[in-house]
Structure formats: structure tokens, C-alpha cells
Amino acid sequence: MGRTFFVGGNWKCNGTIDEVKKIVSTLNSAEIPSKDVVEVVVSPPFVFLPLVKNELKPDYHVAAQNCWVKKGGAFTGEVSAEMLVNLGIPWVIIGHSERRLILGETNEFVGDKVAYALSQGLKVIACVGETLEQRESGSTMAVVAAQTKAIADKVSDWKNVVIAYEPVWAIGTGKVATPDQAQEVHFELRKWLQSNVSADVAASTRIIYGGSVNGGNCKELAAKPDVDGFLVGGASLKPEFIDIIKSAEVKKSA
């Protein structure tokens, strides 16, 4: 089954109204490949979601960066999946390493969140990835498999899931995984899905790479067979995000 290339822009906790409007206008005036070549989703902070959703042209979709683990209620400071659905936000990023490591989200909590968001009709970008220490001790695959298993334990329908492999040591560091390093983990992850979920899910689930992706390194990464797109942080706030979106063309000609 063909996997449409996927490019996500994770704006993290950045931006003012003026800056957000500028990014939106850059995106709106760009010529990007058609929908069958690339799916593009940008993820502004919660407070800017309505603005971005209303002003962005329909070639782009919008994602929240997080949501609450179950139905809303007395959970001060949280935003529920139902609210995102109510607002017409189709996507949510769940389990980003910044939330796992800084806010203490466990594998199980992330698995529960993914399952709940899917049950409400959201599509999920689920993040996994090892720290430098884990990589250096040779446990990359064990870590990534445990993170994926916690999701697989709670999820039966994978059609609305994109997996983002984001090695923590490559996030915001300018130290990008080499195309071979990314390919190796993506290949192993797909193999894990094949053995533990199903051959269909392994073949159809998009596995995207995140960690210091920029306009200069995206094409080489995109050329790898198991790299189905990117989750971009810093560079998604800049015009070079358009070049990253266009790297989808590499796949088309592959």
C-alpha cells in the first residue's frame, strides 16, 4: 500500500500573533506538491490553533501539540481531545520527547492518550525515540520498541496513526541522524510492526523522522525507503520549511 509522504511542522512553544501570521502567509503563498504527493500538517501552540486553522489554505492541515488523556472535566490547564474535534482540528502530536522527558509522560500514559485521541476521531502523530545515553549503550531498538508497544497495546486501528521517530540527541541540536541511522531504525520499527501488529499495518503506517531536519539535509533523508516524511521543529518556523515539503518529490521519482 502506498504511503503518502508526510511533513509535519512542530512549532513547539514559539511565536507571537505577528510571527504566526507571517508563517501562515509564507505557507499560503508557496507552491507545494499536490495532495497525492505530500500531506502537510502544521502544529502551532494551542492558543494560535483557531487563527492558523482559519487563515491557512486547505492544502495544509493543523495539529495540536498535545491533548488530555481522557474526557475533559476538572483538569486545570489541560485541553481535551473533544475540544480539538469541536474546533475542527484533525491532528494531534502525542508523546513528544519534550513531554516525556520534561513533563514525565510515561510510555503507558502516552499509549492511553493515543488510544483516547483516536477514539474521539483525531489522527495522531505518535512520537518515539531514544536519548543519547540509550543509543550509546546499544538500547535504541529496545527503547523504541517499548514505546511503540505501549501504543500497540491500546490501539487496534492504525489507519490514523503516523509514527515519528525522533532521536532525542538530534532534536534542536543541529546534529541530525545520518540517512543510514534513520533508515536503520525506521526499518526495524516497521519490522516490529510486522511481527507484533500485522503485515498490513507495517506496510501502510507512515514512519517519519524528526531531529534537526532542514532544507539542506531533507532530500538525502527522504530518499531512504523507510523514511516516509518528517516532523520538523526549528526549520518549520522558517521559509526553508517549503523546501522540506518539496523533498517529497524525491519519493515520487524514486
Ligand SMILES: O=C(CO)COP(=O)(O)O
Ligand atoms: O522535535 C522536533 C520535532 O517534533 C525536532 O525539532 P528540531 O527540528 O528543532 O530538531
